[in-house]
Amino acid sequence: MIILADDCLIFRTSDGENIPYSAEMISVELMGETAQLFDPEFIKHAAAAVFHFFKNDLKREAVTIAEFSEALEQVLRGFKLDAQTPSLETAIPRVVQSDLTKLVADSDKGCELLFFPRLRDELRTQLQQSPQMLCFQGLRNCVKQLVGAQRWSVRCQQVEDQIVEFLRTCMCKETHGTSCALVVK
Numbered sequence: 320m321i322i323l324a325d326d327c328l329i330f331r332t333s334d335g336e337n338i339p340y341s342a343e344m345i346s347v348e349l350m351g352e353t354a355q356l357f358d359p360e361f362i363k364h365a366a367a368a369v370f371h372f373f374k375n376d377l378k379r380e381a382v383t384i385a386e387f388s389e390a391l392e393q394v395l396r397g398f399k400l401d402a403q404t405p406s407l408e409t410a411i412p413r414v415v416q417s418d419l420t421k422l423v424a425d426s427d428k429g430c431e432l433l434f435f436p437r438l439r440d441e442l443r444t445q446l447q448q449s450p451q452m453l454c455f456q457g458l459r460n461c462v463k464q465l466v467g468a469q470r471w472s473v474r475c476q477q478v479e480d481q482i483v484e485f486l487r488t489c490m491c492k493e494t495h496g497t498s499c500a501l502v503v504k
Contacts, residue, residue: 326342327339327340328374329381330382330387331381331383333416338504365394369390372390373386373390384454388414388452415445416454417454418456419456419458422434422461423464446494450499452502453502454502455502455503458482458503459471461482466478486503
């Protein structure tokens, strides 16, 4: 049995995969109108606070990505920075998740040329559901499959950066200023 590091929390994906993350490993992207309300450093601290809440206050070792996303959204709603946000406070958080590892498998293993158009199509499909938060999970495994690597390398980091930047760019073009958060894990 492998012992979980003290600073880690296990995130359960919708497909049953368990991934350990530390507070520093969590990155959150906000898009649309919401991105203008919060500083990226503020979001980083809010995500760390939610992580601390689950790990230390609730003494949990595992949390689903949906639970974490909903808790983070509640925290961000607590900061009334704009007069337009009250309508968001009464809405039920809508989190839509996609598995990047599955997208790689569907796009022929190790073929970036087929993966990126498939990723754009998946983003468009998920945005049709009008989510408040769009979560793409399985980034590390996806990158390793695309690169064909067993261990993380410089090439893996480059491809990971390309995927995140690609999602940001597509999200900006597809949301047309509507409020939707983007989480890539």
